[in-house]
Amino acid sequence: MKITAISNPKVQYWLTLKKPDVRKEGRLFLLEGEKLIKEAHALNLIETLIYYETLPTALAQVKEIYQVDYKVISKLSSLTSAPNLIAVCKIPDYQVKYPEVILALDGVQDPGNGGSIMRSALGFGVKHLLLSETSFDPYNDKFIRATMGAFFKVNVERLNLVSKLIELKKAGYKIITTSALGNTQIKTAIVKEKLVIVLGAEGQGISSEINALSDFEINIKINPELESLNVSAAAAILLYEIMKIRGVSYD
Amino acid sequence: MKITAISNPKVQYWLTLKKPDVRKEGRLFLLEGEKLIKEAHALNLIETLIYYETLPTALAQVKEIYQVDYKVISKLSSLTSAPNLIAVCKIPDYQVKYPEVILALDGVQDPGNGGSIMRSALGFGVKHLLLSETSFDPYNDKFIRATMGAFFKVNVERLNLVSKLIELKKAGYKIITTSALGNTQIKTAIVKEKLVIVLGAEGQGISSEINALSDFEINIKINPELESLNVSAAAAILLYEIMKIRGVSYD
Numbered sequence: 001m002k003i004t005a006i007s008n009p010k011v012q013y014w015l016t017l018k019k020p021d022v023r024k025e026g027r028l029f030l031l032e033g034e035k036l037i038k039e040a041h042a043l044n045l046i047e048t049l050i051y052y053e054t055l056p057t058a059l060a061q062v063k064e065i066y067q068v069d070y071k072v073i074s075k076l077s078s079l080t081s082a083p084n085l086i087a088v089c090k091i092p093d094y095q096v097k098y099p100e101v102i103l104a105l106d107g108v109q110d111p112g113n114g115g116s117i118m119r120s121a122l123g124f125g126v127k128h129l130l131l132s133e134t135s136f137d138p139y140n141d142k143f144i145r146a147t148m149g150a151f152f153k154v155n156v157e158r159l160n161l162v163s164k165l166i167e168l169k170k171a172g173y174k175i176i177t178t179s180a181l182g183n184t185q186i187k188t189a190i191v192k193e194k195l196v197i198v199l200g201a202e203g204q205g206i207s208s209e210i211n212a213l214s215d216f217e218i219n220i221k222i223n224p225e226l227e228s229l230n231v232s233a234a235a236a237i238l239l240y241e242i243m244k245i246r247g248v249s250y251d
Numbered sequence: 252m253k254i255t256a257i258s259n260p261k262v263q264y265w266l267t268l269k270k271p272d273v274r275k276e277g278r279l280f281l282l283e284g285e286k287l288i289k290e291a292h293a294l295n296l297i298e299t300l301i302y303y304e305t306l307p308t309a310l311a312q313v314k315e316i317y318q319v320d321y322k323v324i325s326k327l328s329s330l331t332s333a334p335n336l337i338a339v340c341k342i343p344d345y346q347v348k349y350p351e352v353i354l355a356l357d358g359v360q361d362p363g364n365g366g367s368i369m370r371s372a373l374g375f376g377v378k379h380l381l382l383s384e385t386s387f388d389p390y391n392d393k394f395i396r397a398t399m400g401a402f403f404k405v406n407v408e409r410l411n412l413v414s415k416l417i418e419l420k421k422a423g424y425k426i427i428t429t430s431a432l433g434n435t436q437i438k439t440a441i442v443k444e445k446l447v448i449v450l451g452a453e454g455q456g457i458s459s460e461i462n463a464l465s466d467f468e469i470n471i472k473i474n475p476e477l478e479s480l481n482v483s484a485a486a487a488i489l490l491y492e493i494m495k496i497r498g499v500s501y502d
Contacts (some may be wrong), residue, residue, distance in 0.1 A: 059429060110364055115481075116481035116484055118483065119477060119479075119480060119481055120480060120481070120484045122474055122476060122477045123473035123474055123477045123480050123484075124473065125474050137502065148453075148478065148479075148481075149477075149478060150477055153477075156353075168368075177393060202399075220491070221500065221501040221502055222374035222375065222501055223373055223374055223375065223376050223501055225373060225401075225404050226370060226373045226374045226401055226404075227399065227400060227402075228399075229370060229371060229374050229487065230366075230367035230370050230371070230399075230487075231482065232367060232481065232483060232486065232487075233367055233370065233371045233374075233483060233486070233487035234487070235484070236480065236481075236483075236484035236485070236487045236488050237487050237488055237491045239311065239494075240471070240488045241491075244471050249472065250472040250473055250474055250475065251472055
């Protein structure tokens, strides 16, 4: 039952998963790359496996498997050189206990920056990422690629960030924001509190509603010749510094 | 003398400046954006100014000025929505005294990361960037855009990095590299030495020739679940930490 036509209804359905609204509605997305697909399989998230040439034995138990020809896999893939495997993958439900430190992004739109930020978060032990609805879609292929394998190791939720921050404050979290006007030094904030570190888009910064929730406005002092750091650079510095102060160490 | 045809020899010549080899040979590149063009003008770097609708009075003294129609400016521009101004700009000759701290990139190919790194460098007061010949072209429009205005505030040279590092070592500079195998803590290295901080491409890391020149191999310890930080995240952390230890402060 090799599928050879792009007009095949299955293929047409899979292609709809390139649209953010369809992904959100169906809680499904397309995942490329054998390593990530195996990670998703271990988490029981693979719904359908689509392959072109070879089916890895480790994935042979997936319940829906289709072989397709090169034309079809190329059309499904977002890469210039199509992979052997693509999966229809479930968007995880995170019914987790929130960790002590959470990272949140408000209005960050570039998925490349997003991927770099998720890597820095994992690198310094922060495993939960909240995204405002004005931020990039975390099931976008560019983001997934930019995470370079961090993707399934950090929980990610895209939601009404203001409501979530209010809820987390009630649960005892302190909100840290960055601001060129702030005068809190990183150190004074942050030893034992439960924290949400919120970063905004360069240029606009953090929305006023979220600013009003901030407990600590941190200013990473920079040369006045520069307007602002790239958001992923600011994230890296904050995560590194805060987690070091909290004694999280990978020595 | 409004130019309306893409076939016009001037336009054809300007278009050749989209090619890295032509830029390098002629030491000229295309620059977009009024703010950057004004900065270049102040540095006496503008050779030709090309405008579509209005000529800013501050730029009226440029010796070669051409008006073109929308079709022509669109063709010259790398933006989806063409700007009013484009300039043919000279590549600066840096006959500078090297500063105390220099940043070098070995084989970093992504111009977006490059732009973020140049911003972090300027942000923490490091104003000279060396690029290996295997790194991105700093006169590439994506890079210039990603620097968000830091472009003319940081010197950038693309050259044989190994030879330059040997020369700088002779002049008393210490070479700092990062490595997952290194065990120098950032602090122990770096108080008063003249420094070159060298960062390599993710994945490959730094070339073995450059590794052999390293005086301090610094390891930014990360969660073993992550393979490596994004190079611009690593750059941000190193620049922030090293310049703080050296007492460079923007308070």
